[in-house]
Amino acid sequence: MTTALRRLRNYIDGEFRDAADGRTTEVVNPATGEAYATAPLSAPADVDAAMAAAEAAFPAWRDLIPAERQKVLLKIADRFEERAEELIAAESENCGKPIALVRSEEIPPMVDQIRFFAGAARMLEGRSAGEYMEGFTSIIRREPVGVCAQVAPWNYPMMMAVWKFAPALAAGNTVVIKPSDTTPASTVLIADIIGSVLDELGHSRGVFNVICGDRETGRLMVEHKVPAMASITGSVRAGMQVAESASKDLKRVHLELGGKAPVVVFEDTDIAKAVEDISVAGYFNAGQDCTAATRVLVHESIHDEFVSALAKAASETKTGAVDDEDVLYGPLNNANQLKQVKGFIERLPAHAKIEAGGEQVGDKGYFFAPTVVSGLKQDDEIVQQEVFGPVITVQSFSEEKQALEWANGVEYALASSVWTKDHARAMRMSKSLDFGCVWINTHIPLVAEMPHGGFKKSGYGKDLSAYGFDDYTRIKHVMTSLDG
Known part of the structure; x- marks a missing residue:
């Protein structure tokens, strides 16, 4: 019927x-x-x-x-x-x-x-x-x-x-x-x-x-x-x-x-708190947000610990039915978007490593698992182009200058965030990041009184x-x- x-x-x-x-x-x-x-x-x-x-x-x-x-x-x-x-x-x-x-x-x-x-x-x-x-x-x-x-x-x-x-x-x-x-x-x-x-x-x-x-x-x-x-x-x-x-x-x-927000994590960051907040800001609404925290650049000294914690957080993040109060996000919006997200994963270069997720969830609807991909380089497609899905990429940097260069090294310029306890460093980064919004030790809050909009593409x-x-x-x- x-x-x-x-x-x-x-x-x-x-x-x-x-x-x-x-x-x-x-x-x-x-x-x-x-x-x-x-x-x-x-x-x-x-x-x-x-x-x-x-x-x-x-x-x-x-x-x-x-x-x-x-x-x-x-x-x-x-x-x-x-x-x-x-x-x-x-x-x-x-x-x-x-x-x-x-x-x-x-x-x-x-x-x-x-x-x-x-x-x-x-x-x-x-x-x-x-x-x-x-x-x-x-x-x-x-x-x-x-x-x-x-x-x-x-x-x-x-x-x-x-x-x-x-x-x-x-x-x-x-x-x-x-x-x-x-x-x-x-x-x-x-x-x-x-x-x-x-x-x-x-x-x-x-x-x-x-x-x-x-x-x-x-x-x-x-x-x-x-x-x-x-x-x-x-x-x-x-x-x-x-x-x-x-x-x-x-x-x-x-x-x-569109957006491709850099999330710059320095070595003095509270890793547990940063991972918790970044996971929510990356996976909320299935990552279908132009400001989503999906492009992480983390200092090499804490890279392995951070990626491990991020992968664990992804494994504990739930997607599912609309009436399940424990889920963080629902499906991708349409079949074409599901295909696009799958395509990014399928085209990953050999040096990339899927730390968590990377696959469709269930056989009904357009659900995709919370995903973490590490080992990426600045010119990789998944780093340069907007995925618009629940996929967080991770790059490792060695010094502030390199982090800033990579953060700004995309065609998008909507939002960004800096994670550090060093006030002077946070001020330097917020001055030089070429994005319409810079969050410090947080990512994604918006208020009616403050503007939202970007530069470049x-x-x-x-x-x-x-x-x-x-x-x-x-x-x-x-x-x-x-x-x-």
Whole structure:
């Protein structure tokens, strides 16, 4: 007996709609490898409709005083808390994530981040008015950019949606957001939540729109004439394509792309504490995190002890079913990602050694064992390229200069960490590490008040913080004569 698939739909101008041409794609639960829903495969007509709704809603939303936009965002945050169990269930099915971890590690930060941007809406900053030419006063206005086309990834579908819509709406923009084709369920639920709040408070539901689809749908969004800004969290390749497409009409672009975070462990480190924290930061969410602690560089004097402890920690780390409260992470997101992670392991050079894991777990779903690989060299593929899986690599260095050179010697520049008791060394390293974030004796904590974003091929623009809010605004100079 075949179970009927749930039907997900686009959310455009306050209505849930199928794709105009009726096309759909199946959505698979990565914990089972089985389809549980269908979602629209949106085409030009759907993108046109969503952009038209956002464009029509923009003037009234833009012209609201910040306090009114704040009310909306605070109500959305409240509603996220009220409907938390629905969101948790949707995200767990979306991604195969452990239910307990979605409840503890994703819902509270998302609610906090929405509330942060609700406050940011009322903290617009600019230089004070003044006379810089005799007889004239200059004023700086900070304004929303307009309609924002946003593309969210599959590793944190809910949270990345929040990182995008919250600052955009707070700043006075309207939104058309597309979730990944593999994880649309939670974003569609978010549309229901936001739409109901907009309706209750008397605002156009066209302020927030969701369209489901694939890469082609995303390309149509970015190339559409209406959006003033395109924002994407995704791969380097996707970011380059977005930047190229947006350049055709000089759209503003906000890119948060891949990472290959170095974790530099010096000889004076508390090994047990470092291993414990690095294991969690490397394997959490199955390593599917651009900031994951998956590239360890450890001083040669403690290398063997550290690798042994790391391998032991990997063997004690559990992956498994969504309702098992003892697991640290669930499956990889999709069959292609499982294939990619397996490929890195299969192509390891002869000098590499698998200290733990290295294989798929079970015969159902896309689970992969927590893995440690040692004996690697700087130019090895697995060191240079993002695996995006539960695989921690280890290299041995002899001196600080070499550690810094190797840490910076990749194309990514999103996040990094330094592990040492030497304050001066920590300051030297944090100054010279070419990454958008440097953690010292920790790895992966994020707060709403601090920016998240990288350099080089990790993209540009910031998420979170006042810097992330500023990215969704534009600056206007107004000058007036004082002689009447």
